Amino acid sequence: MEREKKARCAALGCIGDVQGRKERLKREERSDGALPSEGQRPAGKPRLADELCDSARAPLAIASGATARLRGLLLSRPNDEMLLLVPCSDVHTVGMRRRLDIAFVDVAGRVIEAHRDVGPMRRLRNRSAAAVLERFSSCSSPWFSEGDRLGVVRIGEVEA
Incomplete structure (x- = not known):
């Protein structure tokens, strides 16, 4: 059994x-709000919080396994949820039908490179990145800029 x-x-x-x-x-x-390292996940359903602006919060899924990182958003339907690929410094959009917004994030949670509306069959890399944040471009909310500082918090820590 x-x-x-x-x-x-x-x-x-x-x-x-x-x-x-x-x-x-x-x-x-x-509990320090830092990005999870390989094999680590925050307890509860995580959300992404921009420390500079309370309105920039979004649901977040974490892909820390090799299969989940490879699959990324490929089998997902467009929604406002973001996917954090940890550890990751290289992404591709092979097989994607929709465009993506992609941000490379360093160990401190700072955005070091941000891309909007990335089309299919593209590959993006940033060797300094510890993680990659991605979402479908059809989302109406603003995307991150270089220099933004991000943190991952549990839903219980986020005010409604």
Whole structure:
């Protein structure tokens, strides 16, 4: 029974069992607002918060596994949710039907390069980046600029 469970998890891209993941997430919870490093995720449903402007908040999904980072937004429907690829410094838009907004972020959470409306079949790299933030360009909200400082916070920490 345990082998079947592990095989299912491996096929779905899970790492270990759900209880083990919950315990690991609690241990690795970050309260300082810094970007999570490889293998770390904030507890709860994360959101992206711009420290300079309270209105610049958006739902955030984190892709820290190799498969999730490779897939990116490929199988997603357009919405206002952003995807944080950690660790990542190189992205492509192969197979994408819609245009993307892409921002490269350093370890301190500062945007070091921002692109709007990136079309399909493109590749972008920034060797200084620790993470990449992406979303569908059809979103009506403004996008980040070089020098913006970002942080990841749990929903419980964000005022409604």
